[in-house]
Amino acid sequence: MDEHLIEFSEALRTVAKALRRAAEGKASAQAEAAEWKRRYELERTRNIQMERKVSGNNNCEMLQHWWIRSSLDNAMDMLRIMLPCLFFWEVGKEQNKRIAEARMAEQFSAEKNGDIDCERVKNSDNQSMLQNESNEYSETGCMKHGIWSHEVLRDRESDSNSNADRNKIMRKASFKLSWWCNGENGDQHKHDIVSFERGNITTAERSSKQISLKWESDPQTVLILTKPNSVSVRILCVQMVRWLRERKKLNVYVEPRVKVELVAESSNFSYVQTWKDDSEISHLHMKVDLVITLGGDGTVLWAASMFKGPVPPIVPFSLDSEHFKDCLDSVLRGPISITLRHRLLCRVVRDAAKNEYETEEPFLVLNEVTIDRGISSYLTNLECYCDNSFVTCVQGDGLILSTTSGSTAYSLAAGGSMVHPQVPGILFTPICPHSLSFRPLILPEHVTVRIMVPFNSRSPAWASFDGKDRKLLAAGDALLCSMAPWPVPTACQVDSTNDFLRSIHDGLHWNLRKTQSFDGPRDRDL
Ligand SMILES: NC(=O)c1ccc[n+]([C@@H]2O[C@H](COP(=O)([O-])OP(=O)(O)OC[C@H]3O[C@@H](n4cnc5c(N)ncnc54)[C@H](O)[C@@H]3O)[C@@H](O)[C@H]2O)c1
Ligand SMILES: Nc1ncnc2c1ncn2[C@@H]1O[C@H](COP(=O)(O)OP(=O)(O)OP(=O)(O)O)[C@@H](O)[C@H]1O
Structure with missing residues (x-):
């Protein structure tokens, strides 16, 4: 009985392995096919553009010969690559192959028939999404509607579908990235720093660029x-x-x-x-x-x-x-x-306030806001939230919320990292936390940090702004802190990075160490 079971499980394992290999083969064939298809489309777009240029010379006959020849070459190239792919594909799903062949045949015959009139293709009843994209691409040089990624052939949903359906292709799910702001009247100034090209996300601009x-x-x-x-x-x-x-x-x-x-x-x-x-x-x-x-x-x-x-x-x-x-x-x-030095906008919201907007005069800090125990000998007890998520409870001497410019000041003394001033972010650095595992954090620029003195706190806390203007925070009071829209532009001596490195070398003697002497043990002596 046991022997049979072992044999059966071995057989199952073999089947599973085969299935896995088939699935992997299919996935890689699909990826390769998609890549070649993309190249094919790019080439085709380029050809259409060249054709338009050539048509300016009114040499239609020559153009048609050239077009057909290059299209045939392209199609043959693609077929050469697609055939082995299609073989693997077949292992996975026979229907994929049929769709691909139909698609190829359609493209091939369209090209062979000299179907190069963009307008005609655009208005054709049987236009494919691919052709649309091609037109759009050649006409505008970029996508008009949203952000597209590579196209992939779609599994046929059912054999009974019409020819048009059978030949339909599907793009990789398209998407759009947009900035999230605090409502229309949000006080966060945003600008696009990400560009999209055919669904690939690239950062066009970063705030840490030299200005x-x-x-x-x-x-x-x-x-x-x-x-x-x-x-x-x-x-x-x-x-x-x-x-x-x-x-x-x-x-x-x-x-x-x-x-x-x-x-x-x-x-x-x-x-x-x-x-x-x-x-x-x-x-x-x-x-x-x-x-x-x-x-x-x-x-x-x-x-x-x-x-x-x-x-x-x-x-x-x-x-x-x-x-x-x-x-x-x-x-x-x-x-x-x-260097555009970011500032933090800090608002104190009293327990008695009716809502978060009923605040006292806000403070703008270039270095940091510190919430500490002041003259109290008790540990601070501060509840910290980042947007609506609970971060932690600070039990210790206090907490520093610092800008990256301020990262070389008090936050550094409390164990925070030194951060280049053009990096946008909020440093969350505890002061003498009574815990072995409270490491400092760096939060992204768009968040609002809320520090609250809970009702069960043994003592109030004190907030100070760039080392000045101390404010008492009683139980139930909170401090809200977010990135301010008005940075402080400071002139560089050389550039942002050079100045930053020079200031940590000269001002803080960062990593200053006597150079090791030349005489002594060497690797070859070991
Ligand atoms: N333990 C500490 O390191 C500690 C304690 C309290 C305040 N501070 C810092 O002092 C700042 C107030 O400065 P001040 O000049 O009005 O007080 P201050 O005269 O007491 O000088 C504090 C020191 O911090 C230095 N400093 C200030 N900002 C800095 C920065 N961004 N990078 C590097 N060094 C910096 C100053 O050069 C000065 O040497 C506060 O914002 C706080 O960051 C530091
Ligand atoms: N125009 C001003 N009016 C009032 N107070 C000022 C003014 N400029 C600077 N201060 C205060 O004087 C103090 C010392 O200033 P500053 O840090 O520039 O001098 P420093 O301590 O000699 O410089 P550092 O230690 O950074 O080399 C700071 O607390 C600052 O807030």
Whole structure:
């Protein structure tokens, strides 16, 4: 009995193997056939285009001979390739072969009969989808309706179908990719970065591309922002204001504090402009062509925080900027490489709010928003959601939601990755989590992160924005954070990537290690 069972199971295994091989043969034959068909169609389209060109010469007879000959050559080539494929195909399904032969015959005879008039083909009752595509392709150079992929021959549904049905072919399921936005009035600015060609997805444009700024009219007005309480900054500021006004004939804006300092230095600086209150600051972006910062990273953060909407290009100067004239000359002339630094839009929603839109004044951060335990000695307890999905509960000192620009600041100190500033995304970095497995995350740019202080939390939490403006988050309060539509354009010294690498080498001494000495054991000694 056992022997019979073993024999039977062996037989079954053999049958299964044969079936699998047949299925694999069919799949590869189908793939190969589809590929050759695609090439055939491309060639055919090219021929139609060439024919159109030649017909301009009114040499119809020559054209017809040439066309028929090249079509025959193509068809023969295709047949040569298709025959072995069809053999395998037959193993799988006899009907596929019949459809393919019919299809080939139809194409072949159409070509042989010199059926090369695009309009005629287009209007023909028996037009095939293939011919339609061909016409569309040759007329427009691209697909008109949606995104198509390679065509494949369709299994015949039933033998009783009409000839027209039998000869029908089916394309690989066509599809369209579109951006998902938060409704029509969503605050996310999107643009197409993906292009489609015959169903193959290619990224045409990526936001991490190097961007170049070319002035279309000469800049007229410059705003200079300076780090306070620094003698070297004050000296540099005086020189720069003078040069910009006297040599470049530009209008110069400074902060009220700096104007007082300048006028105290010399009454000649009375031409320097400033503002009286915050409402004037909100209109600055409409007057200022360029912002110059004299200071470090903190001054750039300060500059960005002054613009609650669009930000003019920022040229950051460190304190040792001896060559500011050459540098500003080339910036004012353009073109310059810029880095578009993404910002995060942060809104606090109180427990008492009726809905998510009832928020306090939003904050825009260039580095990060931090939610921490403040002066409380208890662990934070923060519930985190990404769109509507629960992410995790942060129990530790807190959480940093950082931009990629801010990835080299606090987030880095808390163990987050350093990310090129042109990469769009939100870094989700815990601060001293009380768990061994809480690794930092990087979330995509389009999400909204929601951090909530649960009602069972032992203490409130504190949110701070680029290290400033602390806000208390009580139980039930939440912080919403998403990518802001207004990036901060900063001028590069060389280009985005070069500047980023230089800043992590020079500023952070990234991977600085003494070079290993030459003397010592070598591979050949082993
Ligand atoms: N443990 C930490 O590393 C820590 C703690 C608190 C705040 N910070 C950072 O300080 C920032 C505020 O800066 P500030 O100048 O107003 O305060 P600050 O004067 O205390 O300077 C903080 C330091 O962070 C550096 N820094 C700021 N942004 C940076 C960036 N994007 N890449 C690399 N280094 C950066 C500055 O150069 C400065 O040396 C916050 O946004 C936060 O990222 C860091
Ligand atoms: N125009 C300004 N008005 C008020 N505060 C400012 C201004 N510019 C900078 N700050 C603040 O001064 C502090 C120090 O500025 P900044 O980081 O530029 O100097 P730094 O610490 O010497 O530079 P770094 O450490 O990045 O080399 C920051 O907290 C910043 O917010």
